[in-house]
Amino acid sequence: MENNLLNIPHENGDLVDIDIGEIIDEFLEEEARPKRVGVYFPSEIGMCIRRSYYSYGLPKPTERSALRIFALGNSVHSFIAEALKASKEFSTVEEEKPIKIQHNGPDGSFSIYGRIDDYVVTKAGSKKIIIEAKSVGDINRVEKPEMKHVMQIMLYLAAQEADYGILVYADKKNLEIRQFRVDYDDGLYRKVMSRFEELDSHLKRKKLPRAEYYFDADKVWECKYCPYFQDCMQAIADDE
Numbered sequence: 001m002e003n004n005l006l007n008i009p010h011e012n013g014d015l016v017d018i019d020i021g022e023i024i025d026e027f028l029e030e031e032a033r034p035k036r037v038g039v040y041f042p043s044e045i046g047m048c049i050r051r052s053y054y055s056y057g058l059p060k061p062t063e064r065s066a067l068r069i070f071a072l073g074n075s076v077h078s079f080i081a082e083a084l085k086a087s088k089e090f091s092t093v094e095e096e097k098p099i100k101i102q103h104n105g106p107d108g109s110f111s112i113y114g115r116i117d118d119y120v121v122t123k124a125g126s127k128k129i130i131i132e133a134k135s136v137g138d139i140n141r142v143e144k145p146e147m148k149h150v151m152q153i154m155l156y157l158a159a160q161e162a163d164y165g166i167l168v169y170a171d172k173k174n175l176e177i178r179q180f181r182v183d184y185d186d187g188l189y190r191k192v193m194s195r196f197e198e199l200d201s202h203l204k205r206k207k208l209p210r211a212e213y214y215f216d217a218d219k220v221w222e223c224k225y226c227p228y229f230q231d232c233m234q235a236i237a238d239d240e
């Protein structure tokens with residue numbers, strides 16, 4: 001029998017309908033914090049720079065279905081963290097370790113805040129390793145790490161002393177794992193920071209950046225899923 005509502009006594013004595021799905025959605029929406037110009041996050045810099053720009057000036061509520069998928073991903077991450085903590089291989093396991101990069105450039109200052117999923121130190125050899133976990137729908141499609149994830153872990157490797165990073169992809173259906181070692185690469189780190197500089201500069205000047213993905217044959221397919229598709233297409237048409 002399907003019944004989404006439950007009669008529960010309210011503190012004023014009345015019976016009220018409780019919808020657990022609604023409660024989950026409210027909690028997830030509360031968690032989605034508003035963005036501020038000058039404060040950036042490692043997970044956003046691998047996306048289309050124009051899409052990222054729009055998300056500051058034209059915030060759109062994340063679709064409920066997407067929020068639930070994020071929450072499912074978080075539970076996969078928590079499970080991986082529990083497994084790491086239970087392992088005898090590590091002397092230290094820190095979950096959700098915060099990092100900050102303060103950038104003071106000729107064109108202005110900004111801060112990047114992030115949280116390393118897991119920071120571990122091995123018992124043998126005292127290797128310090130940054131672990132970033134990503135949940136995926138089908139692990140068989142993961143043949144190499146995605147560049148946006150490599151960019152994200154590069155920032156962590158720059159901010160936190162470590163020997164190397166590991167990108168761990170976990171299949172949401174069965175927790176099958178594929179993992180990739182990522183070493184610090186100064187050239188890539190600078191490239192990532194120059195993307196932040198570009199985003200910051202456009203946001204501070206209120207100037208729309210290039211429609212990066214639309215003009216990239218390998219990435220244009222992502223425009224279909226972009227919440228700013230209409231705004232972006234209008235801006236491209238106005239420019240022509």
Ligand code: SF4
Binds near residue numbers: 050051213215227229
């Ligand atoms: S529609 Fe495409 S090019 Fe435009 S903002 Fe979205 S992802 Fe970027």
